[in-house]
Amino acid sequence: MTFALGALVLSVSMGALSYFTTRHFLVSDQENQAVHDAFVNATFVSQRVRDGTKIIPVLTDADKGTPHSHSLLDRRGIWYERSFSVTQRAIPSSLRVLVSRGTPASQTYTYKGTPQIAVGVPIPHAVYYEVFNLSDLAHTLRVLALALFAAGVITTVFGAALGRWASGRSLRPLTGVSRAAVAIAGGELGTRLVATAGDPDLAALSLSFNRMVDQLQERIEREARFTSDVSHELRSPLTTLAASLGVLEAQSDSLAPSGRRALELLTADVRRFQRMVGDLLEISRSDTGSADVSLEEVDPGELVRRAVLAAHRSLPVGTPPPPVEVDPAVSGTRLWVDKRRFERVMSNLLENASLYGGGATAVRVELGTPFDGHPRAVRVTVEDSGPGLPPTERARVFERFYRGHAAFKRGAGTGTGLGLALVAEHVRLHGGRVWADEAAGGGARFSIELPGDLSDADDDEWLAHGNSAP
Amino acid sequence: MSSRILVVEDDERIRSSMRLALEGEGYEVDEAANGEEALERFAGHPADVALIDLMLPGMDGFECCRALRRQSAVPIIIVTARTDTHDVVAGLEAGADDYVTKPFVTKELGARIRALLRRVRPADDEPTILAFGDLELVPEEGVLRHKDGTEVHCTKTEFRLLCELASSPSKVLSREQLLDRVWGYDYFGDGRLVDVHIRRLRTKIEPDPALPRHILTVRGMGYKLVP
Numbered sequence: 001m002t003f004a005l006g007a008l009v010l011s012v013s014m015g016a017l018s019y020f021t022t023r024h025f026l027v028s029d030q031e032n033q034a035v036h037d038a039f040v041n042a043t044f045v046s047q048r049v050r051d052g053t054k055i056i057p058v059l060t061d062a063d064k065g066t067p068h069s070h071s072l073l074d075r076r077g078i079w080y081e082r083s084f085s086v087t088q089r090a091i092p093s094s095l096r097v098l099v100s101r102g103t104p105a106s107q108t109y110t111y112k113g114t115p116q117i118a119v120g121v122p123i124p125h126a127v128y129y130e131v132f133n134l135s136d137l138a139h140t141l142r143v144l145a146l147a148l149f150a151a152g153v154i155t156t157v158f159g160a161a162l163g164r165w166a167s168g169r170s171l172r173p174l175t176g177v178s179r180a181a182v183a184i185a186g187g188e189l190g191t192r193l194v195a196t197a198g199d200p201d202l203a204a205l206s207l208s209f210n211r212m213v214d215q216l217q218e219r220i221e222r223e224a225r226f227t228s229d230v231s232h233e234l235r236s237p238l239t240t241l242a243a244s245l246g247v248l249e250a251q252s253d254s255l256a257p258s259g260r261r262a263l264e265l266l267t268a269d270v271r272r273f274q275r276m277v278g279d280l281l282e283i284s285r286s287d288t289g290s291a292d293v294s295l296e297e298v299d300p301g302e303l304v305r306r307a308v309l310a311a312h313r314s315l316p317v318g319t320p321p322p323p324v325e326v327d328p329a330v331s332g333t334r335l336w337v338d339k340r341r342f343e344r345v346m347s348n349l350l351e352n353a354s355l356y357g358g359g360a361t362a363v364r365v366e367l368g369t370p371f372d373g374h375p376r377a378v379r380v381t382v383e384d385s386g387p388g389l390p391p392t393e394r395a396r397v398f399e400r401f402y403r404g405h406a407a408f409k410r411g412a413g414t415g416t417g418l419g420l421a422l423v424a425e426h427v428r429l430h431g432g433r434v435w436a437d438e439a440a441g442g443g444a445r446f447s448i449e450l451p452g453d454l455s456d457a458d459d460d461e462w463l464a465h466g467n468s469a470p
Numbered sequence: 471m472s473s474r475i476l477v478v479e480d481d482e483r484i485r486s487s488m489r490l491a492l493e494g495e496g497y498e499v500d501e502a503a504n505g506e507e508a509l510e511r512f513a514g515h516p517a518d519v520a521l522i523d524l525m526l527p528g529m530d531g532f533e534c535c536r537a538l539r540r541q542s543a544v545p546i547i548i549v550t551a552r553t554d555t556h557d558v559v560a561g562l563e564a565g566a567d568d569y570v571t572k573p574f575v576t577k578e579l580g581a582r583i584r585a586l587l588r589r590v591r592p593a594d595d596e597p598t599i600l601a602f603g604d605l606e607l608v609p610e611e612g613v614l615r616h617k618d619g620t621e622v623h624c625t626k627t628e629f630r631l632l633c634e635l636a637s638s639p640s641k642v643l644s645r646e647q648l649l650d651r652v653w654g655y656d657y658f659g660d661g662r663l664v665d666v667h668i669r670r671l672r673t674k675i676e677p678d679p680a681l682p683r684h685i686l687t688v689r690g691m692g693y694k695l696v697p
Contacts, residue, residue, distance in 0.1 A: 232551065236481050238573040243487035246576030250494045274573050292556070296645075296661055297690045306657040334690075343658045 007159020011152035019148050023141055027108065030137055031117055035106050037066045038119035038130040045073065046123035055080045068133045075126040086131050091118050099127050108134070177209060189217040221288065228284040231277050238277060241270050272416060279418040282344075283400065286425045293429050295336040300378045300452065301326035303335065303342060304365045311347030315354050322350070322360035322382075329367050333376045334455040341426040348419040349382040349446050355415055356404075357384025357444050372431065374451035381447045383439040394436045398424040423448070473587055474498045476517035478508040478534060479549070480526055488521075491576040497583070505529030509537055516542065519583050522566070523549040524557055532564040539565030543625045545586035549574070562666040567627040568653060569660075585654035586627065600636040602697035603684055605675060609633050614675075622674055627652060631667050632675075635685065635695035644692035668693055 041062040048058040059071040059082045070086035072079060074096075079088045095107045099120030106119040115134040120127055176193055183191040192213060193206040245267050252260050285291040305324050312321040346363075353360035360382050368379030389397065393404045401417040423446075427434045432450040439445035475497045479485045482503070489499045500517055502508035505526050512520070520538060524531030535546055548561040548569045558569055568582050600607040604617045612629060614622045624632070630652050635643060649659035668687075672679040686694055 235551075235572045236484060240481075240483045240487040242573055243484070243491040243576050247487070247490045247494045271575075274575075277573065294662065302657075310656060310658055339658050340660065 004156065004160030004163060007163065008152075008156040010159070011155035014155075015148040015152040019141075019145055022144055026137055026140065030132070030134060031106060031108065034069075034117045034130070034132045035104075035119050037069065037132075038106070038121055038128070039104075041066065041071060041130055042121035042123055042128040045071065045128050046126075049073075049126070050124070056082055062130075066130075066132075068136065070131050070133075072129040072131065073126055074129065090116070090131055091120070091129055095120055096127075099129075114138075177205065180209070180213075184213055184216070189213070189220060224284055224287040227280060228288060231281040231284065234277050238270070238274055242274060245270055276416040276418065279416050279422050282422060283418060283425055286429065291429060293338045293341070295338055298335050298337055298339065300330050300333060300335050300365055300380075303337065303339070304346065304363060304380055307343050307346035308350065308363055310343055311350045314347060315350060319354055319359050322353075322363050324363045324365065327364070327366035330365055330378060332455050333367070333378055333452045335378055335450055335452050337430060337450065338426075341429065345423050345426050345448065346380075346382075348423050349448075351415070352419055352446070353382055353384040353386070353444070357386025359384060361385045361439075361441070361443065368449040370451075371433070371449070372451065374431075375454055376452040377449050378452045379447055379449045381445055383441070383445045384443040385439075385441055386443045388438050388442050389436055389444045397436055398434065420446075472496055472498050473518040473583075474500060474515070475583065476500045476502065476508060476512060476520040478502045478505065478520065478522040478526065478531075480504060480523065488579075491579075492583075495576075495580050505531070505534035505537070508534055512538060512542070512544075517544060519586055520544055520546045521549060521579075521583075522546060523572075524561060525551065532560060535561060535564040535566055539625070543623070545626055547579075547582055547586065558660070559662055559666060562663065563670075565625070567625060568663065581654065588654070600633065602636055602639065602695060603675075605684075607633060607636050624671065624674055628667055628671050628674070631664075632671055632695075635693065639695055639697050642688045642692050642694045647692070664693070 045058050045062050048061075049055060055073055055075075059073060059080060062071045063069060063082065070081075070083050070090075072081050072086070072088060072091070074080075074088070081087050090111050092107055092109055095105055095118055098105045099122060102122050104119070104121045106117060108115070108117045110116070115138045117132045117134060118129060119132070120129050122128075180191050180193055192210050245263070248255075248263055249267060252263055255263060282291075301324075304326070308321060308324050312319070350360050350363075362381075362383045364379075364381045364383075366379050366381075368377035370377045389404065396402050397404055398420050400421040402421075403417065424434050427448050427450070430450050432448055434446070434448045436444060436446050475492055477485055477488050477492070477499060479488065479501075480503050485501050485503070489501060492499050500511055500515065502511050506529055508520070508522070522531050522534055522538075526534065529537075531548060535548065538544065538546060545568075546566045548558075548566040550557045550561060550569050550571055561569060567586055570579055570582055598608065598610055600609070601617075605614065605622070606617060607614050607629075612626070614624055614629060614632065616622065631648065634648060634651050645661040645664045646657050646659070648664050649655040649661070653659060653663060655663075668685055669679075672682050672685055676682045676684060684696055686696055688694055
């Protein structure tokens with residue numbers, strides 16, 4: 001586009017410049033020639049008239065040397081013309097006035113559609129005029145203008161095409177680089193630039209770009225692998241610890257009270273340690289992209305009720321289970337979930353509510369706003385009656401090991417610090433979304449939204465496996 | 471007489487702690503540090519349940535599983551690193567009945583073992599022989615045979631799964647129900663256990679496992695047995 005505009009401006013200005021220069025040159029050349037010829041003829045006519053020769057033949061003779069011109073003589077008001085086509089009327093009055101004052105002059109003008117130059121030279125007792133026809137010059141100029149215009153059009157079109165081609169060619173690698181950078185930032189670490197043959201600068205750029213991404217990918221993968229390896233390595237001693245503790249627990253009755261208390265502390269923290277290692281492994285799997293999700297079709301209401309029941313079992317004894325309200329509008333909607341992950345999502349949300357919000361007060365299942373082109377969405381909210389979350393912490397609570405001010409106030413180190421991060425991760429794996437805001441009563445409210453389907457009546461029909469359905 | 475558990479695990483400390491924990495639960499424990507040793511021990515003194523870590527030096531857990539399965543219908547629990555890999559399905563396909571993930575809680579392991587050791591107890595009003603197609607199931611004897619008398623070998627878990635399906639013919643049983651009745655899991659049990667076992671059963675009793683005639687899948691609901 002810029003190229004086309006540039007070509008247009010350039011060709012227009014070049015064309016205009018050459019046209020006007022040429023025109024100026026040709027016209028002034030013609031004028032000089034005309035003035036010169038007119039003076040020569042004037043001298044000739046003046047001599048012959050003084051010699052007493054008849055005027056018209058003299059004028060005819062004068063014109064012989066200069067084609068395309070006609071001579072006229074004004075002898076004190078009496079006009080001598082040798083042609084009907086060029087009479088005194090062909091001479092502009094302004095020129096006549098000028099010359100009658102005794103000054104030779106010339107003027108370029110258009111008469112009856114024909115450009116011409118009239119030159120007036122005062123001679124003794126008369127004024128000699130010569131009118132030169134410039135139609136040849138006008139024709140030449142017209143042809144020139146046409147040629148220049150055509151050249152301009154061609155230049156513009158050609159320039160535009162050239163510009164397009166050149167910019168496409170020179171910018172294509174850059175477009176590629178920016179596209180690759182966006183993909184890499186989006187997590188597609190396997191993205192690489194295709195080496196471009198031709199331009200050595202660009203080839204070097206792709207090469208160093210790819211090398212940079214290689215290193216970046218290696219580092220990220222090494223870090224993710226490190227987390228995964230550490231967690232893996234921790235599991236063997238943890239297994240021994242847990243199994244041995246189980247043995248001690250079974251015999252706790254025979255321990256002294258202080259020993260029993262120590263055992264309780266140990267057991268609680270080993271359990272927490274186990275969960276932390278499990279969570280870390282789970283998160284590092286998501287980071288390395290090696291998480292497998294096995295989806296099953298479920299009824300949202302039943303899923304949430306069951307998950308709340310299961311999660312409630314792992315909460316401290318004495319916490320009443322939160323009521324689960326399922327909006328009737330949800331029935332008929334089916335979810336595809338990895339049940340194990342969903343159970344963790346619910347238990348982590350309930351545990352979070354129990355640790356920081358005095359326990360969940362309500363769990364709701366309702367229809368959400370469909371997103372990403374899914375026909376339905378199911379929203380599950382968990383509310384508590386705690387102090388709530390300050391707006392600044394609402395997004396940050398999903399970060400790993402993030403501890404909000406509520407966590408500090410409690411001074412409790414009972415959570416793993418990964419619970420909500422894992423919630424976010426699991427929900428993301430389901431193509432859903434999660435957020436925190438304020439419950440109606442001022443407590444914290446966590447909402448997750450999962451993409452759902454309308455249950456199809458046909459699905460409930462008997463279908464034989466793999467095959468020959470009726 | 472207490473049940474005998476064979477623990478196959480290369481980490482000596484884990485082995486010792488598991489022995490302590492399982493003995494605490496009243497089981498008799500046999501240990502093996504690798505696959506070869508496990509097969510040897512089992513041949514010398516068969517166990518009631520085998521616990522096999524998938525990551526073993528030399529012969530790996532899968533191979534050990536397959537080898538053990540070739541000679542016995544003993545319930546096998548595999549110990550995997552993680553739940554969400556193909557390891558679980560591969561282990562089940564190698565013949566395992568159930569799995570636990572490391573680090574596991576001893577109580578959980580105890581529950582898994584107890585579930586596998588449970589005997590099939592048909593209700594009183596049930597016939598002693600369940601028949602479908604040209605097959606006969608005798609829950610009391612733990613036998614599956616063709617009408618002509620040739621026996622079909624299957625594992626204890628496969629047998630129990632088949633009993634559950636055959637005792638309510640033409641009725642759909644959800645994966646959750648089957649998980650609960652056969653493995654003792656709740657709603658959040660791993661449905662892959664059922665799927666893999668059904669697949670294995672089909673290869674044993676269906677003329678064409680790809681076009682099953684007896685054990686049918688009911689999409690979104692579960693499985694049913696058609697006589």
